[in-house]
Amino acid sequence: MTELLSKITQLDSADIAKPIGFHADGQHVGLKHKSKDLGWIFSDVPAAVAGVFTTNQVQAAPIKLDKETIKDGLLQAIIVNSGNANAVTGKIGHQHAKTMQQTAADSLNIDPNLVAVASTGIIGQVLPIDKVVNGIHQLHIAGDSKAFAHAIMTTDTVEKSITVQSQIDGHTVTMSGVAKGSGMLHPNMATMLGFITTDVSISPILLQKALSEDVETSFNQITIDGDTSTNDTVLVMANGQAGHDEIITASSTYDHFKTMLHTVTTALSIGIASDGEGATKLLAVTVKNSESSLDARMVAKKVVGSSLVKTAMFGKDPNWGRIIAAIGASDVAVDPDIIDISLNTIPVMTDGAPTDFNQEAMTEALEQKKIAIDIDLHNGSASGQAWGSDLTYDYVKINALYST
Amino acid sequence: MTELLSKITQLDSADIAKPIGFHADGQHVGLKHKSKDLGWIFSDVPAAVAGVFTTNQVQAAPIKLDKETIKDGLLQAIIVNSGNANAVTGKIGHQHAKTMQQTAADSLNIDPNLVAVASTGIIGQVLPIDKVVNGIHQLHIAGDSKAFAHAIMTTDTVEKSITVQSQIDGHTVTMSGVAKGSGMLHPNMATMLGFITTDVSISPILLQKALSEDVETSFNQITIDGDTSTNDTVLVMANGQAGHDEIITASSTYDHFKTMLHTVTTALSIGIASDGEGATKLLAVTVKNSESSLDARMVAKKVVGSSLVKTAMFGKDPNWGRIIAAIGASDVAVDPDIIDISLNTIPVMTDGAPTDFNQEAMTEALEQKKIAIDIDLHNGSASGQAWGSDLTYDYVKINALYST
Structure with a gap:
């Protein structure tokens, strides 16, 4: 019991690639003027995945693609660009989302169905896909994992990230989260993106249940201006590399996992709210x-x-x-x-x-x-x-x- | 048919006391720093009345009183102050609303149950009732009817009023409306007040039906900041002095009345929206x-x-x-x-x-x-x-x- 419900410790330095078997990178590829605008997260092995997406009826191309991609409960990589939302871009937008997915899969030598895509930026402008494709070739597996949090920022003024650790069955487990909120380079929508990595071992069904329940009391309780984006996305990847037995039932271990998840999502939510566009408080x-x-x-x-x-x-x-x-x-x-x-x-x-x-x-x-x-x-x-x-x-x- | 559905003409000069048998006044009585802050509307005879009020669960004292007052379908006067909303003021607030009602009734020598009360201004501060009582004694029946529109303004930058005329059964009928919106002197809530007078003869039940339906497509379709006031009030008084037969069934005359009402409420709604707090457009x-x-x-x-x-x-x-x-x-x-x-x-x-x-x-x-x-x-x-x-x-x- 004491081991199962062990303390959750926040590390001084956050890193989305801190959980065992994760890597990340971020680069400037020309979608924004100067700052980093393309990044990825990669797991050595396919991870259980859960996702929640915007409830807006107008959904960006990556949202539609991701919903299909994560249906089988497995994901190995996420490719994200800022500077352009690839939303309300018609059929070409869907092709571009698929091209992003395929190009990242080729670079990582994995199945495209293991790659999720996310975009944030202006709505209604065609994604400069050549820049994205060229950019993906500049990303490294063993890259600068801390650059990822910057690559997804738009009008955000500070990085929002957190890493926590705890114990499950005597194994150290780590969970990291990165989020962006608050607006866009060409301000357009307060798109919220959240990506969470963990080496916990948990079934995709329980992971989705945990995430779906959690967002009701975390991300869904943030409001900056009441507008709902076309691109809001939260994805959790759990690759099971910590070494404990897989969580497959609603046990006390599952409850402990939910507490870890809530620690991460609440910290990211408060980070996003604190950094709302123009916010002083x-x-x-x-x-x-x-x-x-x-x-x-x-x-x-x-x-x-x-x-x-x-x-x-x-x-x-x-x-x-x-x-x-x-x-x-x-x-x-x-x-x-x-x-x-x-x-x-x-x-x-x-x-x-x-x-x-x-x-x-x-x-x-x-x-x-x-x-x-x-x-x-x-x-x-x-x-x-x-x-x-x-x-x-x-x-x-x-x-x-x-x-x- | 041509007579019933006659043209509706907007007069160049709006006046809430233009319909036959109506009077109004407005004065500065010290609730606001300098500008007029107390006014009334009076009809020579009891008028059919209809009202709609805020849907906020927190309702100012005048709202609770008015709902009782208009239950029997008759009203002869409305007393209104700006500068203080008399909202969230506890039991003393209700006493103050009743004192306002009684004092105005005494001054006008009518039954208090024929007097409605409205307040707009800051929430949660006790109404300076002495100033209001003294102020009521400064109001005249044959006063400056155009001063009424100013007496109900708070952060409004322009007066919102309109007078229209038409024909019913060969009789000229007049309808006037005055509204305020957009905020408060000590800004607090975008309280909307609307008062409409007409010499049309119509049963209270049909008048309420017409108003309740109309606000769905007029006042309820304005939004300045999405907040709902504790004091929103719209009252219509129809005193029947134009001389035509009373409208007692849903006839083409009733439809014509609804069109007149909609002309007035839409003009006031657009006036309020145009003058939203800080608005340039x-x-x-x-x-x-x-x-x-x-x-x-x-x-x-x-x-x-x-x-x-x-x-x-x-x-x-x-x-x-x-x-x-x-x-x-x-x-x-x-x-x-x-x-x-x-x-x-x-x-x-x-x-x-x-x-x-x-x-x-x-x-x-x-x-x-x-x-x-x-x-x-x-x-x-x-x-x-x-x-x-x-x-x-x-x-x-x-x-x-x-x-x-």
């Missing part, structure tokens, strides 16, 4: 004592997505009226007369009525880079969280004036 | 060839509410990828491969694929104060519209930095 909304965790998450997401709450936090304005109004506007039945709200632990509303607070302490609290908005619905025992960023001049600037 | 989205008009309205509202579309229009960026992505993210089933999109009549997407357009013509088109975004779903024969504004630096400024 992370907003972390926690709703407790709700009838269900789904209710709690819905209320939290409504609050963190409110433009009026987001601008108030940018302005360091403890304007809790906007928070209670956002709660009331959610699709969850609430009783406004018994709700408590606090901002960075300072109560502003108690039992549905204004609470006097010390203005100086509040001003100081709202200077913080992270604002915790805590809401007690007094309506049950479930809880949930959501993360977002403030709405700033720079958000408008990035999305209005860096015009195509 | 009106965005008018029209969706056609949809399976149902509800679908069309849902798609239109999703597009006009997208932060990315709104910032693109501010930046004069023909970034139609954001428009198709917003369409795809709506809850309406669409086929992205057959959709057409145009911006101020210039096609940007045809049959789901990019359309080449003249950059110069597009730049000129996007300089306009009104941007028509036309979307053809090729999926039916219904249509719908929605209105909003662009998302600008000034929106952020108004909502972040004019801090309480």
Whole structure:
């Protein structure tokens, strides 16, 4: 038991290729002006794979291809470009996604059906496929694995990556994640990409179950501007190289794996929210004592997505009226007369009525880079969280004036 | 028939007291710094009344009171203040709303149950009821009726009002509307208030039916920032002084009345959207060839509410990828491969694929104060519209930095 539920440790240095048998690289190949714009992840052996994709009805070519590719539960490589989303590009876009897949497979000498493709960047412009094909030939298996996180960035200002370790059956297991969010070089959509590697051994079915459940409380609880991208993709590869017995049933080992996964996905989610386009602050909304965790998450997401709450936090304005109004506007039945709200632990509303607070302490609290908005619905025992960023001049600037 | 369906003419000068038997006034009573902040509308005789109110679960004290007040279908006066929303103010807030109602009724020498109350302004601060009571004593029955539209403004930069006339059974009938939108003096919520007066004679039941149906295609299709206020109110008073027979069945006369009402509500809706906080442009989205008009309205509202579309229009960026992505993210089933999109009549997407357009013509088109975004779903024969504004630096400024 102690071994199964061993501590999860975050390493000081994150590396997507840290789990046994993984490699990665990133290069500048000319899709963006200067920075790295093409990268891959490769596993020595085919890995169990799970994926979740955008719910937008407009889906980029790579999304459609990946859904087919991962159907059999195995994947050995992921090829990713930034600078162009290959979305709304018609039939030629699908051909380009397949060309990317085939070229990477040839370079790695593996079956194309073991290669997933992801793109992020501007919508509606044909992918410069020659640059991508030439670029793939510049990628190395034993490349600079830390360059991968940069190759997938667009308007992101910082890399989002994490590596954690734990023990399963006496074997050290490692899990790494890399994500990008927040926008595009030619700003277009707040596309979210997340790639997770691990040497844990787990069946594809359980891996998909774990990921599908997890995103409900992690990536799906981020909101930057309420828009849903055509390209959102999260892929997890588990290559089983850590050496323990394969997780094939919903056991305590499986639960431990889910906790590891959640540690990684939550860290990446918070990283994406903190680096929202133009953001100066992370907003972390926690709703407790709700009838269900789904209710709690819905209320939290409504609050963190409110433009009026987001601008108030940018302005360091403890304007809790906007928070209670956002709660009331959610699709969850609430009783406004018994709700408590606090901002960075300072109560502003108690039992549905204004609470006097010390203005100086509040001003100081709202200077913080992270604002915790805590809401007690007094309506049950479930809880949930959501993360977002403030709405700033720079958000408008990035999305209005860096015009195509 | 020609008489029943006579032309609807908009008068050059709008006046909420233009219909026979109506009066209005507005004064500065000290709730706001300088500008008018209290007003009323009064009918010589009790009028049929209809109302629609915010769907937010957090409802300001006046909303709760008005719902009771209009239950019997009759109303003779409306008293409105700006500068304070009397929302989330606990039991004292309800007392204050009743005091407002009673004081106005006493001044006008009518039953308090014939007086509706509306408030707009900051949430969570106790209404300075003494100022309101004193202020009511400064209002006159034969006052400055054009001052009413100013007395209900908050961050509105222009008055929104309209007066139309038509004929019913050989009698001239008049309808006027006044609205405010876009935000608050201490910005807090984009509260929308709308008041409509008419001397048409119509039963309260039909009046409510007409209003409830109409708002679905008018006021409910405006979105400034996606937040729903605690105070949104639309009230229509029809005092029957024009002299024609009362409209008591769904006849062609009733249809004509609905057309008049829609002319007024649409003009006010477009006025509110054009004057959205910080707006430089009106965005008018029209969706056609949809399976149902509800679908069309849902798609239109999703597009006009997208932060990315709104910032693109501010930046004069023909970034139609954001428009198709917003369409795809709506809850309406669409086929992205057959959709057409145009911006101020210039096609940007045809049959789901990019359309080449003249950059110069597009730049000129996007300089306009009104941007028509036309979307053809090729999926039916219904249509719908929605209105909003662009998302600008000034929106952020108004909502972040004019801090309480």
